[in-house]
Amino acid sequence: MAVLVQKYGGTSVGDAEKIRHVAGRIAAARRAGNSIAVVVSAMGDTTDRLIELAESVSGAPDPRELDVLLSTGELVSCTLVTMALREIGEEAVSMSGAQAGIRTDTAHGSASIVEFDAERVQQALDAGRIVIVAGFQGVTHEMDVTTLGRGGSDTTAVALAAALGAERCEVYTDVDGIYTADPRIVPDARKLSEIGYEEMLELASYGAKMHPRSIELAAWYNTPVLVASSARDVPGTLIHEVAPTEAGVEGEGMEVANKVRGVTYERGVARITLRAVPDRPGIAAAVFEPLAESNISVDTIVQNASAERLTDLSFTVDRTDLRAALEVTEGVAGAIGAGECVSHDNLGQVSIVGTGMQNAPGVAAVMFSALAEAGVNIEMITTSQIRITCVVDEGQVNDAVRTLHDAFELGEG
Amino acid sequence: MAVLVQKYGGTSVGDAEKIRHVAGRIAAARRAGNSIAVVVSAMGDTTDRLIELAESVSGAPDPRELDVLLSTGELVSCTLVTMALREIGEEAVSMSGAQAGIRTDTAHGSASIVEFDAERVQQALDAGRIVIVAGFQGVTHEMDVTTLGRGGSDTTAVALAAALGAERCEVYTDVDGIYTADPRIVPDARKLSEIGYEEMLELASYGAKMHPRSIELAAWYNTPVLVASSARDVPGTLIHEVAPTEAGVEGEGMEVANKVRGVTYERGVARITLRAVPDRPGIAAAVFEPLAESNISVDTIVQNASAERLTDLSFTVDRTDLRAALEVTEGVAGAIGAGECVSHDNLGQVSIVGTGMQNAPGVAAVMFSALAEAGVNIEMITTSQIRITCVVDEGQVNDAVRTLHDAFELGEG
Numbered sequence: 001m002a003v004l005v006q007k008y009g010g011t012s013v014g015d016a017e018k019i020r021h022v023a024g025r026i027a028a029a030r031r032a033g034n035s036i037a038v039v040v041s042a043m044g045d046t047t048d049r050l051i052e053l054a055e056s057v058s059g060a061p062d063p064r065e066l067d068v069l070l071s072t073g074e075l076v077s078c079t080l081v082t083m084a085l086r087e088i089g090e091e092a093v094s095m096s097g098a099q100a101g102i103r104t105d106t107a108h109g110s111a112s113i114v115e116f117d118a119e120r121v122q123q124a125l126d127a128g129r130i131v132i133v134a135g136f137q138g139v140t141h142e143m144d145v146t147t148l149g150r151g152g153s154d155t156t157a158v159a160l161a162a163a164l165g166a167e168r169c170e171v172y173t174d175v176d177g178i179y180t181a182d183p184r185i186v187p188d189a190r191k192l193s194e195i196g197y198e199e200m201l202e203l204a205s206y207g208a209k210m211h212p213r214s215i216e217l218a219a220w221y222n223t224p225v226l227v228a229s230s231a232r233d234v235p236g237t238l239i240h241e242v243a244p245t246e247a248g249v250e251g252e253g254m255e256v257a258n259k260v261r262g263v264t265y266e267r268g269v270a271r272i273t274l275r276a277v278p279d280r281p282g283i284a285a286a287v288f289e290p291l292a293e294s295n296i297s298v299d300t301i302v303q304n305a306s307a308e309r310l311t312d313l314s315f316t317v318d319r320t321d322l323r324a325a326l327e328v329t330e331g332v333a334g335a336i337g338a339g340e341c342v343s344h345d346n347l348g349q350v351s352i353v354g355t356g357m358q359n360a361p362g363v364a365a366v367m368f369s370a371l372a373e374a375g376v377n378i379e380m381i382t383t384s385q386i387r388i389t390c391v392v393d394e395g396q397v398n399d400a401v402r403t404l405h406d407a408f409e410l411g412e413g
Numbered sequence: 414m415a416v417l418v419q420k421y422g423g424t425s426v427g428d429a430e431k432i433r434h435v436a437g438r439i440a441a442a443r444r445a446g447n448s449i450a451v452v453v454s455a456m457g458d459t460t461d462r463l464i465e466l467a468e469s470v471s472g473a474p475d476p477r478e479l480d481v482l483l484s485t486g487e488l489v490s491c492t493l494v495t496m497a498l499r500e501i502g503e504e505a506v507s508m509s510g511a512q513a514g515i516r517t518d519t520a521h522g523s524a525s526i527v528e529f530d531a532e533r534v535q536q537a538l539d540a541g542r543i544v545i546v547a548g549f550q551g552v553t554h555e556m557d558v559t560t561l562g563r564g565g566s567d568t569t570a571v572a573l574a575a576a577l578g579a580e581r582c583e584v585y586t587d588v589d590g591i592y593t594a595d596p597r598i599v600p601d602a603r604k605l606s607e608i609g610y611e612e613m614l615e616l617a618s619y620g621a622k623m624h625p626r627s628i629e630l631a632a633w634y635n636t637p638v639l640v641a642s643s644a645r646d647v648p649g650t651l652i653h654e655v656a657p658t659e660a661g662v663e664g665e666g667m668e669v670a671n672k673v674r675g676v677t678y679e680r681g682v683a684r685i686t687l688r689a690v691p692d693r694p695g696i697a698a699a700v701f702e703p704l705a706e707s708n709i710s711v712d713t714i715v716q717n718a719s720a721e722r723l724t725d726l727s728f729t730v731d732r733t734d735l736r737a738a739l740e741v742t743e744g745v746a747g748a749i750g751a752g753e754c755v756s757h758d759n760l761g762q763v764s765i766v767g768t769g770m771q772n773a774p775g776v777a778a779v780m781f782s783a784l785a786e787a788g789v790n791i792e793m794i795t796t797s798q799i800r801i802t803c804v805v806d807e808g809q810v811n812d813a814v815r816t817l818h819d820a821f822e823l824g825e826g
Binding site: 016019020023050053054056057058059060061062064065066068069071072075076078079080081082083084086087093094096098099143144145 | 429432433436463466467469470471472473474475477478479481482484485488489491492493494495496497499500506507509511512556557558
């Protein structure tokens with residue numbers, strides 16, 4: 001009997017009617033002959049309401065207490081889903097994170113899973129029961145409740161699937177899959193039927209619906225993850241290990257052969273350029289260590305080839321971090337004998353993502369010429385194994401996304 | 414350092430402002446040099462709302478799941494009180510029933526405490542922390558969450574006080590103590606400064622604010638319980654072992670010497686009389702066993718002295734049980750060769766309660782003549798060691814309570 005792990009997000013269990021709907025879906029999967037474990041998030045805006053409640057009694061709620069408070073949201077939803085399943089005749093049982101065997105470190109508010117002993121879940125599955133696990137939570141070795149922070153319930157689901165050796169982790173949410181681009185910008189954006197872990201990571205870090213940590217976990221354990229809609233019965237997107245194939249191969253693998261899988265973007269990007277930097281070992285560390293210490297996250301970094309042992313060093317940060325980053329960088333500039341510091345705070349970036357790209361040198365050329373034809377000036381370029389990113393003027397981001405989506409023929413039909 | 418256990422009910426922690434108020438009271442007790450453990454109920458109507466939520470997804474919510482769901486109410490309030498204490502500079506830590514060491518049987522919805530290992534609470538107190546324990550809940554040996562049913566949080570508090578060997582268990586609620594009678598009926602009802610466990614048991618079983626199980630537990634461990642108002646800073650009522658004293662003794666023990674401590678009442682009483690019952694061994698069992706099997710609770714039982722080996726047997730039941738009780742009793746009447754079955758469904762009862770009564774035969778006479786003078790007809794009489802109860806017409810209950818309160822001079826001044 002195949003073991004499936006399903007995960008339902010907060011909007012999918014937002015009220016009694018939705019909970020009954022979810023119970024019906026779970027029961028259908030069970031009756032189809034699968035062994036089912038389910039992970040649920042807190043109902044709707046429960047977590048926000050609990051945070052408000054905490055802030056109504058404390059300016060800075062204690063992290064340990066806040067974790068216990070927040071963990072109640074998932075306890076409520078998982079017991080309600082269990083009751084709804086029993087109401088329609090299914091043998092179901094709820095488990096808290098602790099009962100399910102999720103042991104974490106003590107980093108309250110953003111704990112990491114250190115051990116997942118799924119024995120109790122496995123025993124219940126073996127006894128023919130559907131197990132409903134409270135997402136987002138675990139316990140320390142002292143049995144203190146922790147929460148897993150952002151993407152926590154997705155992480156619980158993938159970790160449970162890995163611990164059970166499940167055939168698949170199905171993540172049901174309010175979107176029905178992963179798209180080639182943001183449908184709000186590109187009306188003919190197409191839903192992908194499958195995507196690789198690394199591709200998904202690149203897409204996810206640009207705003208898609210699964211947190212990178214859960215994708216990384218799925219990749220590490222090679223657990224296939226299906227992202228689909230909880231409301232509509234339409235095919236979702238399967239995130240799994242995609243074997244690279246050649247373009248033009250017929251059948252299931254064909255879509256994979258399209259080297260560019262999607263277009264992503266980001267706004268609110270600021271760039272700092274440090275001019276006339278002495279080109280000697282240790283300079284990059286001298287610039288970026290103080291930024292890291294100030295908790296400023298640096299994204300794209302470009303260092304031009306040096307001329308006469310002086311180079312220009314550019315990097316991007318989130319616009320909200322620009323002022324702090326400039327302060328740090330100007331201090332460093334003096335210390336290392338670099339020239340002036342200039343900034344530009346009105347940028348965005350567009351990226352094309354796909355695992356096949358590295359073996360297809362033409363892809364970059366197509367990207368650059370398409371942007372040029374559309375009149376989009378490229379401010380910076382960076383590439384990774386599966387991604388090419390261009391920093392552009394923020395006002396041209398939408399045009400750039402649409403242009404690239406067309407250029408790589410990612411749309412429907 | 415004296416260890417105090419305080420318990421705050423749902424209305425006392427009903428919103429953020431009340432929670433901050435409660436935190437202030439706890440902090441004051443701590444700063445007065447006590448070691449403090451606190452038990453809290455769920456905020457306001459939380460438990461009712463959770464039950465509604467359960468009933469919105471299931472006609473008959475599974476008891477195990479319902480217990481997990483309901484237990485979240487106390488987790489929320491205990492973390493909020495803890496946060497509010499930390500906000501005002503107190504070292505406080507919350508504990509779930511499981512963390513506090515409350516082990517119960519598996520009777521979901523009405524579990525009994527089988528073991529209270531308060532070691533973790535004690536260690537935290539020893540470290541100078543205030544411990545806030547979620548009331549109403551425990552765990553089974555399989556770490557399944559249970560709830561203690563009616564009076565659960567009071568029971569948690571008394572059990573914690575007993576386990577810690579606390580000096581006193583202070584129960585803060587929306588009333589400020591135990592009164593000589595219901596103040597809605599008797600305007601000059603007086604608050605008692607102290608009362609014995611058994612007296613409190615008799616008063617509690619007639620509708621006062623603490624559940625008998627928590628009083629029985631306190632009596633068993635000889636733990637003094639103070640019932641007082643969480644809103645107003647006025648003296649409450651101390652429930653403790655009261656030494657019988659002679660009337661007229663001066664000083665603190667004087668009040669105790671008033672043999673009658675209070676007047677209680679009940680409405681909605683129905684009586685069934687089985688006439689011409691053969692007076693032989695086993696007859697009472699033949700009548701009352703079938704009633705118990707039908708889950709009908711019988712209160713007062715009176716059997717008159719027999720004449721010619723035939724007797725009349727009367728007993729009272731709650732009015733809502735009358736129809737079912739009659740059906741059972743009529744079946745039994747035929748089987749044992751008794752006469753007709755008659756019922757009266759419009760009764761109530763009034764009781765006077767006090768430990769000194771048994772040594773003061775005049776008390777019963779005062780009660781009966783006072784009722785006679787007020788024109789109240791007595792339908793049945795029963796007595797226990799510390800209580801005399803008269804069944805009367807329901808419409809005369811209020812008159813009877815006021816009459817008795819006056820007759821025993823229980824009022825103010």
